[in-house]
Amino acid sequence: MADTTKAQPVSSAALRRQMLAEFWFYFSENRGAVIGLFVFIALVIVAVFAPFIAPHSPFEQYRDAVLVPPVWVEKGNASYLLGTDAVGRDILSRLIYGAQYSLFIGLFVTTLSLTGGILVGLIAGYYRGWVDTVIMRLMDIILAFPSLLLALVLVAILGPSLTNGMIAIALTLQPHFVRLTRAAVMAEKTRDYVTAARISGAGPFRLMFRTILPNCTAPLIVQATLSFSNAILDAAALGFLGMGAQPPAPEWGTMLAEAREFILRAWWVVTFPGLAILITVLAINLMGDGLRDALDPKMKRS
Amino acid sequence: MFGFLLRRLAVLIPTFIGVSIIAFAFIRLLPGDPVALLSGERVMSPERHAQISAQLGLDRPMVIQYLDYLGGVLQGNFGSSIVSKTPILKQFMALFPATVELSFCAILIAIAIGIPAGVIAAIKRGSAIDQSMMGIALVGYSMPIFWWGLLLIILFSGILQWTPVSGRISLMYFFKPVTGFMLIDSLLSGQKGAFASAVSHLILPSIVLATIPLAVIARQTRSAMLEVLSEDYIRTARAKGLSPFRVVSLHALRNAMIPVITTIGLQIGVMLAGAILTETIFSWPGIGKWMVDSVFRRDYPVIQGGLLLIAGIIMVVNLIVDVLYGLINPRIRH
Numbered sequence: 001m002a003d004t005t006k007a008q009p010v011s012s013a014a015l016r017r018q019m020l021a022e023f024w025f026y027f028s029e030n031r032g033a034v035i036g037l038f039v040f041i042a043l044v045i046v047a048v049f050a051p052f053i054a055p056h057s058p059f060e061q062y063r064d065a066v067l068v069p070p071v072w073v074e075k076g077n078a079s080y081l082l083g084t085d086a087v088g089r090d091i092l093s094r095l096i097y098g099a100q101y102s103l104f105i106g107l108f109v110t111t112l113s114l115t116g117g118i119l120v121g122l123i124a125g126y127y128r129g130w131v132d133t134v135i136m137r138l139m140d141i142i143l144a145f146p147s148l149l150l151a152l153v154l155v156a157i158l159g160p161s162l163t164n165g166m167i168a169i170a171l172t173l174q175p176h177f178v179r180l181t182r183a184a185v186m187a188e189k190t191r192d193y194v195t196a197a198r199i200s201g202a203g204p205f206r207l208m209f210r211t212i213l214p215n216c217t218a219p220l221i222v223q224a225t226l227s228f229s230n231a232i233l234d235a236a237a238l239g240f241l242g243m244g245a246q247p248p249a250p251e252w253g254t255m256l257a258e259a260r261e262f263i264l265r266a267w268w269v270v271t272f273p274g275l276a277i278l279i280t281v282l283a284i285n286l287m288g289d290g291l292r293d294a295l296d297p298k299m300k301r302s
Numbered sequence: 303m304f305g306f307l308l309r310r311l312a313v314l315i316p317t318f319i320g321v322s323i324i325a326f327a328f329i330r331l332l333p334g335d336p337v338a339l340l341s342g343e344r345v346m347s348p349e350r351h352a353q354i355s356a357q358l359g360l361d362r363p364m365v366i367q368y369l370d371y372l373g374g375v376l377q378g379n380f381g382s383s384i385v386s387k388t389p390i391l392k393q394f395m396a397l398f399p400a401t402v403e404l405s406f407c408a409i410l411i412a413i414a415i416g417i418p419a420g421v422i423a424a425i426k427r428g429s430a431i432d433q434s435m436m437g438i439a440l441v442g443y444s445m446p447i448f449w450w451g452l453l454l455i456i457l458f459s460g461i462l463q464w465t466p467v468s469g470r471i472s473l474m475y476f477f478k479p480v481t482g483f484m485l486i487d488s489l490l491s492g493q494k495g496a497f498a499s500a501v502s503h504l505i506l507p508s509i510v511l512a513t514i515p516l517a518v519i520a521r522q523t524r525s526a527m528l529e530v531l532s533e534d535y536i537r538t539a540r541a542k543g544l545s546p547f548r549v550v551s552l553h554a555l556r557n558a559m560i561p562v563i564t565t566i567g568l569q570i571g572v573m574l575a576g577a578i579l580t581e582t583i584f585s586w587p588g589i590g591k592w593m594v595d596s597v598f599r600r601d602y603p604v605i606q607g608g609l610l611l612i613a614g615i616i617m618v619v620n621l622i623v624d625v626l627y628g629l630i631n632p633r634i635r636h
Contacts, residue, residue, distance in 0.1 A: 032437075032440075137316055137317060137320060138320070140313070140317045140320075141317055141320035141321050141324060144317060144321050144613040144616055144617050145321075145609065145612070145613050145616075146571050146572070146574045146575030146578075146612065146616065147575060148575040148578055148579070149574070149575055149578060149593060149609070149612060152578065152593070152594070152597055153328070153597065153605055153609055156597045156600075156605065157328065157331055157332055229444065233444075233446055236446055236448075237446070237448060237579055240448045240579070241578075241579075241582065241594060242598075243597070253446075253448075256448065256449060256452070260452065263452050263455060263456055263460070264455075264456065264459075264460045267456055270449070270452050270453070270456065271453070271456075273449075274446055274448075274449025274450075274452070274453070275449075277446045277449065278441070278444060278445060278446060278449070281444040281446070282440065282441060282444040285440055285443060285444050286440065289440070
């Protein structure tokens with residue numbers, strides 16, 4: 001029998017490892033992104049192990065230690081490193097438990113808007129025609145409202161709570177995923193590999209989810225990171241306006257709302273919760289910039 | 303160009319109808335009796351209920367009610383507030399100049415700092431200046447502005463005592479609004495110190511509201527400049543021996559501005575969302591605070607009307623930006 005050159009099968013595990021290595025190469029070139037990633041990992045650890053890390057309960061009110069300043073300020077107390085709030089709760093412990101809220105909000109809202117957006121976007125981009133027109137007009141309508149205003153009004157309808165706030169925010173973030181998915185699907189749909197898959201008998205579901213979707217992931221991942229930080233910011237803003245998580249929940253925005261009346265007397269009750277929000281959002285945005293550079297050379301900014 | 307405008311309008315009209323349906327449906331989605339919600343009366347006899355229902359037209363079919371509402375809206379009748387009983391459009395017109403004044407100053411700050419910062423960062427690409435500017439821009443972009451406002455109040459109003467904490471002008475001054483813009487009205491009043499007072503009230507809220515647009519504009523300007531600076535015609539201009547200043551300001555900046563103008567237009571929506579928080583923190587009597595107060599007072603007709611008015615304004619502004627964009631960049635008209 002004649003020697004035939006055997007096609008070298010590329011193991012998918014090796015391929016995946018190579019892709020991951022390549023991704024890490026580009027991602028790690030961006031110093032800010034790596035710092036963001038480490039801060040984010042630290043936040044996840046703090047949130048998961050909050051009960052072991054926090055020195056006090058986030059709800060325990062130490063009535064003899066009301067508005068104690070941070071430890072490095074005169075009259076500070078080493079037991080309350082970042083001071084206490086107006087009813088004597090330890091601010092550091094509340095911030096640590098607050099990380100659970102923020103990360104959960106980001107995860108929940110992003111998952112909800114991402115899955116919803118992908119589903120609707122795939123349908124719009126795949127079927128086109130009147131389905132597409134109706135969906136895209138609906139998305140235009142949602143985008144015509146400022147997101148925070150729409151979320152605020154939705155919460156006013158549904159009733160102020162963290163769950164309703166998260167659903168409202170997810171709804172306002174979803175159109176971005178729909179638009180991205182639809183655009184990517186339309187670009188991919190006419191490519192040869194899709195035609196090949198269709199001719200070999202793949203049904204619409206297989207075509208949408210197995211053939212086309214995996215090739216549209218890069219912009220979606222970048223948008224998901226942006227949504228994660230937006231969700232945290234908007235949820236904190238709703239909490240601040242009294243329409244998100246309700247007291248005594250140690251959610252950072254809600255903590256700020258409770259601290260507002262003390263701003264000129266006790267700077268620490270205002271400063272630290274906001275700083276926590278800023279650091280979290282900044283870390284995620286830094287990661288987002290790095291992801292964008294690593295995943296999509298076309299979108300590279302510099 | 304005319305066809306382009308028509309196409310944009312063709313998209314705008316169904317969107318506006320959709321927005322009005324959402325604003326209309328809103329009160330029907332609320333738990334509870336719409337008659338009680340719209341009249342603001344909690345306990346009423348069945349006769350009174352039927353009377354108000356007929357008075358408000360709530361006993362008619364839903365489609366008729368919607369068309370009636372839409373007809374009213376198109377004639378400028380948005381209904382009346384439950385709490386103050388005044389027409390919604392009148393309230394809106396009284397408060398809107400305050401928001402416009404604040405947003406205008408904010409966008410001015412954002413453009414005046416954001417564009418030069420982006421240009422400098424692009425020219426000095428990779429340098430310490432570039433990195434620190436873009437670092438600051440990312441911090442600004444990530445800023446919870448409600449907290450940023452509180453920090454500025456602590457520093458400038460609390461510790462330094464330079465600026466007042468809230469409002470549009472000191473209570474010492476009183477004059478009839480002419481234009482609704484405090485900066486202009488205070489000058490027209492001729493009262494000594496009134497203008498300075500108006501400026502000192504405006505400065506902190508403007509900075510807070512400018513923060514996110516400033517960061518976005520700086521980042522966008524930098525990336526647009528970087529793209530343009532690598533083009534062939536820039537190299538030609540340099541090779542001709544033009545001064546670097548001329549190359550940047552005359553050749554590069556002009557083309558880099560095209561995407562930046564779109565970005566600035568898109569910031570209007572961001573501003574109106576930011577105004578909700580900024581006006582609440584600084585007790586600025588504009589439409590953002592009006593909406594938040596109405597949500598708390600459960601003044602549903604106001605929420606409904608405000609939602610529609612704000613969305614309408616954003617849609618019109620976006621249309622204007624689109625048309626301007628078409629004017630400066632003929633390529634996208636088709």
